[in-house]
Amino acid sequence: MRRPTIHDIARRAGVAKSTVSFALNGQPGVSESTRRRILGVADELGWRPSSVARSLSSAQAGAVGLVLACETADPALMRLVAGFESVFGPREVGLLLQFAPRTELAVYHSWWHQRRVDGVLVVDVRVSDPRIALLGELGLPAVTLGRSALPSVSLDAETAMRTAVGHLARLGHRRIARIGRSPELVHTAEHTAAFLDAARAMAMESAVCVTAEPDAAEAVRRLLAARPRPTALVCDTDVMALGALGVAAQLGIRVPGELSVLAGEDSPLCLLPHPALTAVRVDLHSYGAAAAETLRCLLAGDRPPDRTFGPPCLVERGSTGPPVS
């Protein structure tokens, strides 16, 4: 069953394609009897108005875009994407995805000028991020996940780190460390600052922050080689926390007796190891949905207020406990 086109209708009705187009779009220049005949043929062939055609007239692409800077195996991203989709899917707004490691800016340019998207969602916002200025200049409606000069939805780093550090303080830890993604990310900068604030407020003896890039396992090894070494590790992601458990096992460091490990994001992966990972839970699906709702507002012509999403909560499992001294 091939989809009928304007061309098929024109051939069957014995008229020019432009005449069919006029008739179907209700434009002048076609006699009423011809219009009726054409509509009859269109109906007969099972023709339906295409979203492409509708898009053209309303100047709407009917899609929003997401450009990913790198090919990632990050399971968290799929949960965000599912959240975006929960808002746009039911409204028949497509989600256009592109991986563009080096050509991210060019993709925005071409998407916008070719009217492929009505707006975009931006993840992994950096402290100094050329995308923000470009999107502003283009006038391409955008919402960032993480604070920026554009409309944004961000996570509640303060509550997350107060929750994590507070949990460790109550267990009796005095020397703690945090391992995060690139320091260039707004997410990392905010969480690092909030971690250090919380550590200060809870009078920790030491609080160290390191980056997991380029090699998370190596960073954990360095942290655990310090003397005296930290007794608890707050990891930015579930994957980093799994890696920290692996390094501890390799070094013969018992979890949680000699080292507590806490994941800064919860996921099914946190349930896999033994002991299972204590985590700060952020509902990434809802976070993605909140960002999508903000973009929807923006596309409807409103200027949505910046939102902080949260608050996160603690899910206590086996990987954290009192330090043995």
Next chain:
Amino acid sequence: MRRPTIHDIARRAGVAKSTVSFALNGQPGVSESTRRRILGVADELGWRPSSVARSLSSAQAGAVGLVLACETADPALMRLVAGFESVFGPREVGLLLQFAPRTELAVYHSWWHQRRVDGVLVVDVRVSDPRIALLGELGLPAVTLGRSALPSVSLDAETAMRTAVGHLARLGHRRIARIGRSPELVHTAEHTAAFLDAARAMAMESAVCVTAEPDAAEAVRRLLAARPRPTALVCDTDVMALGALGVAAQLGIRVPGELSVLAGEDSPLCLLPHPALTAVRVDLHSYGAAAAETLRCLLAGDRPPDRTFGPPCLVERGSTGPPVS
């Protein structure tokens, strides 16, 4: 900087929108001088032909679609998607993504009739899969990842299982088990059959297959409660293998001495635990790209031959070793 529309050009040039449309699309019905004036205005305003408009005339949506049946945290999917994208991205063909747990068939219907996509990629093909018949009926060009009545690219289950079981046989294992996804999936059916064939060919004493659904950890616990219990476990995915390591740790079963664990797919996750996971490596990015290439062929009017992708290879790490007897 708002994107100029045909409406803006019409207003500036003082003509009807339809006249602008004719002029820009090189259609008759506009005098040469008017056409030149309109093109001048369009140029002045920075107007560029939109893909939507081009799509309309060529009856191409300029996008391919992927409907996901469930919201998944499966990291493997992102690697496939990145592979799709590596083929379509550079050709400015968009990848449209939709999560549709219960409405997958309806999405294909509406995408096709609204001309939102030119073709689709289908993952997680089931043994009895209503999508295959529907896509055939609609005439919507489709390529399945996994064998079906439609053009397909599938994994080399025979080589994968011969590689995995051969490795375990050489180490001296005689009782092995496999844990896979739903038995309704073609992938599971093919790999289960290939696993049993390989076990028979290598004269294993016992070879058991179980499903990880609904609870993978529970399935592993049941397998390990059997007497005599299997000494090696072939897990379909990296995530299942991580879970098997966790269950073994919880039960105090040493890996690899008392239990070898092998992941049926390799990924960065396999490097995280200690011992790291031995895996059968399939390049999912290239697998995705191969499927996308097949769809591209199909869209170009060719009938591509069904392809088997592979062969997979063994990556030996710490989680497999000779069984202690």
